[in-house]
Amino acid sequence: MTDAAALIRKCVLCGFCNATCPTYLLTGDELDGPRGRIWLMKDMLAAPETPPSPRVLRHLDRCLTCLSCTTTCPSGVDYAQLIDQARAHAEPSRPWAERLARRALTGLLSRRRLFRAALHVGRLARPLSPLLPARLQSLLAMVPAHIPPAGAAERTNPPAPANPTGRVILHLGCVGPALRPSIDDAALRLLTRHGLQIIVTRDAGCCGALHQHLGQANVAATRAAATLAQWRSHGPVDAILTTTSGCSSVMKHWADPLADKVRDISEFIATLPTLSPTIPPGTAVAWHNPCSLQHGQRVFSARELLVQAGFTLHDVAEPHLCCGSAGTYALLQPELSGQLKVRKHTHIAATGARILASSNVGCLTQLTSPDWQAVHVVELLDWASGGPCPLVK
Template sequence: MKTAFTPEQLADPEIAASAGAIRKCVHCGFCTATCPTYVLLGDERDSPRGRIELIRRMLEDGGPPSPEAVKHVDRCLSCLACTTTCPSGVDYAQLIDHARAHIEAHRVRPLPERVLRALIPAVMTRPARLRSALRLGRLARPLEPLLARLGLAPLAALLRLVPSPARMPKVSTSAHGERRGRVILLQGCVEPEMTPQVRAAAIRLLTRAGYEVVLAEGEGCCGALSEHLGRAGEARSMARSNLAAWAAVGPVDAIIATAAGCGTMLKSYRRLVGEAVPARDVLEFIDEVGLPPVVKQRRPSVAYHAACSLQHGQQIKAQPPRLLAEAGFDVRSVPEGHLCCGSAGVYNILQPELAGRLRDRKAANIAATGAAVVAAGNVGCMAQLSPALAAPVVHPVELLDWATGGPMPAALAPMESSLRVAT
């Protein structure tokens, strides 16, 4: 695609990087078949190549973006399915992140939008505030239908995502048996409050594999939520704070993420702040170092939902189902597995109507597998899908922990009698 950036514009490294990405696009249209919003809406402006054209015009013109550009950029999930299918290697992540930052800097949004977009990072990236908000959310959950009828869809969507209360059990972070190494486990901001059982399962699995687990003091949000909102400076500040906290820990073999969205963000630190980190998704790392010995026991059938941030953002596709199969689970593929469930960071809050349609489509495809359990490697996907499915939704690391000697995931308790130890 041709561009017409001025030399002065190209002196900006962000503009230069985006111009290079735009020029790689040949408008072949391969991306349209895998773009969730184009599949739903059939609007060229809601396809990656359509958005690239809108972004090109917006960046070349500079200044306030058109309402059309804002509308269709906002509708992008950042699922990055387009990057998986793009034969030209377009760096769409660079383009969409740059576009959001440009809109944030040059567009004055309506007051309700500004308030919501300020509240999301102010609450969700700070565990203590999120904990209090979740308590209030549980009290207000009965109001969800009323809020939806009153046209307050974002607030109704927030209440729908509020999970039942859960606590982080006490677990040892020391390596079992011969110590093979030392890793940092990203604590995150949303996951510890929404699904604390995932961190506990990850620690048990990693220590059982022979690794000491370190929880770095002073670590905070990875920055993904802020970047999704176009708050690039805020995301960079969070990244630098984390880098300082990890440096204080000393040498480690890897920095492990249990939330796929966080893992994708950590692997983007080189682009964001110019410093790469040895980031690994927990499933990626366990696949590399080997699954601990499996305890013989009946295992339920599992529908593996591939989080977009894992399969597209990090290109981790074969490892999770392979590990689950090695652990004795009957793993079933989900039809249209490349399409997003609608969670996408905070998309299900900002775009609840489209997110709901994607969720229902994904839930129907998962139900069609007939699996007893759903495994999803991202806290957002788990929160998005749980209300729409009859089967329990757990993180794959919970299942792998259970299969290698850990406790059965609490969500599977109703089926315990049918899963007695095989003789």
């Protein structure tokens, strides 16, 4: 891991990053922008024996890790690595009750079956919401009205074709299969249509991305090692795929040769032969490219795939700004997350489209609305090439 001081020295304090930082845009506070946070990190890491103050923690916690700043930065500052190091340094200094709550949150979200059970409990508890503290009310508000059962990808392995065109791993994560199993099921159908042999690593569990962004570096490293071991046990593959761009954004940066094979599902599909569309062209779709794709991975292939499939794409205004989901951010920073959500919803509504496409389950959850249907890009590609329609009538 690069020394933090070397990362900080690359920053020339130009402030270009503030122009594209969502939290600076909302608060106007210099310390809520990347440049201000780098100042705080520099002071904190220069005095490692001194616990960071609540003020420092507050501004570090307000960072979405959307990485819009890295796209803007003319000096190539690796802000992702810098903020991860700063949070890992600060985590042991938090009050024990706060650390316990954060550990409980990642423990819940990173265990698929436990998380699914918690969703059912939350749905039943929603009528009690007015009697609960504000933080719990905001948590219950995020619980979907319908909790889907485990999908096909979580239950069975697809049969290998007689003459496969390739061999890939489809990595099932933790939150995605519990909230939207239809996404991985659509990926299975789409990849099968391309003649691929698919290995579903449903037992690999959480990759550790949630823990990494909350400063739980040791747990993140353990999760990453377990995931890599699970992948390696299946032998050589052409690619390791995930339908959750927040996961692939982290997994691609692991210091392991297998990380070079990690691809977002849209990134990989773009390398395959184009399938003939089977639906009438012209269906209007608003496109939201997640931060983890456009900033974290610099991947833009999903939009072109939808155009090739016959959809009419409408770009959402301020496409570089985060929707406010950002992993656990919507749970831990509901006020700022809510403001970004309203801003993004306004821009989506302005497109007039009744379908919103994205490629990260967190974004889809954040951007759900009665005015449109939020679906994963792979669900639309599956539908366009012969799969079931993902739209609820």
